[in-house]
Amino acid sequence: MIAALSEVEVDYPRRRALGPFSLEIGAGEIVALVGPSGCGKSTAMRLLAGLEAPSRGRVARTPGRGETAVVFQAPTLAPWLSARANAALPLALAGVGRTEAAARADAALARVGLKGAEAARPAQLSGGMAMRVSLARALVTDPKLLLLDEPFAALDEITRRALADDVLALWAQARPAIVFVTHNVEEAVYMASRVVVMTKGPGRTAGEVATEAALPRAAGFRTTPAFRAQVEAVSALLSQGMAPV
């Protein structure tokens, strides 16, 4: 187990954001969180990251400091820093020396296919490239738990599919546990070994759909009947979770 939420509830002033909601993430597992807007997916992510405490319920986490990484919907890069310095940020904050941090950042950038762009500033990068820098920054500490909060939502379909395959390839190298939030059912089924569907807010579990096919996916997985069936199953759970209680 890498992280677990048991019966957590999060109350914000005037409204409940999440729960009661339970979720256990095993080591090396890829889990997709799917649900309607405002169901508390991002709140669940912050709980898993240890950035927020629940109002009720328990959060258990095994990763130590620097072993959890988050990628947001926007690249969230510092505009005044080069791609290298952005990717090296977690190391710099942990007090790793300049030379070593730069070398590790360059290696992380190379892993996400950005060799040669180390000195570029975010303003000089395309949306897809900036997202890759963000991914490199997340990978630079070799995290045990990687949280992706709608990471490809702002990208076009081609870039998004390319990045999904890249994330799976990167996962295959070090096998961190990955939890990612998405609105895109096909993306969820394509990338995750387990799709957790949430109800409308405050989110509870509407159901789960597991995928047997091996990760990373074989070419053409998107056209198999199994893929279609799972997309349909997730969609059915989603519309069920949207219905008024």
Next chain:
Amino acid sequence: MTRLTRALAPFVLIAVLLAGWEIACRALSVPLYFLPPPLAIAQALAADWKPLLLSAWNTLSMALIALVVASVLAQALALAVGLSPIMERAVRPLAVVLQVTPVVAIAPLVVIWAGLDHAGRAIVALAVVVAFFPIFSGAVTGLKAADPDLELLFDLYGASRLQRLTRLRLPSAVPYLLEGHKVAAGLALIGAVVAEFVAGSGEAQGLAWRILESSHRMQTAEMFAAVLVLGAMGAALHAILEAAERAGLAWWRGR
């Protein structure tokens, strides 16, 4: 052809307006003290350009000194405020009162404190008061303007308060500081001129002194000349600051 026409259009309009002004003054025999024709103003400019430039420098240098002082004070205070929310609560109302009080209203007080023989000090102090707020306000806003998701990342990686300040909040504040300084520089110039009207110029005779002096003598053409120099100086300062802001932003985001 169209590009040339476009580039020339404002100059043509100005020329037409000036010509109309000149002709109207002559045709209607407007007295010189009431409204001098453009040629008379040009003659005043040509005759007095040396003292006018000296006065312009006097005013500008006081505005620039005030800008530097205001910049140091405002940023130091903004940093203190940025580090402690309780300080912000304490300082905000005072800063606002300082901002909304017309500089003319406090000028006599400042003149007394600076010493009646030190008009220059009073002018700088008053220009500082005017230039302070935009820099302070920009700095306080800028220090809080960091991307909230980047703030979350700093939480995630356990950044210290110092790391958060030097690696996130200060760099994030740069565009706001540039904007604040641009606005403050223009205000410092206005502040210096207004203060000069109230406090007098002392030894260093600034442009406001020229305007007042010509006014007392009913030398309206000379007044116009001084106003013209002031306007030109303000426009030049504005252009320089715009360029500086653009260059600063380009450096900040690397393009």
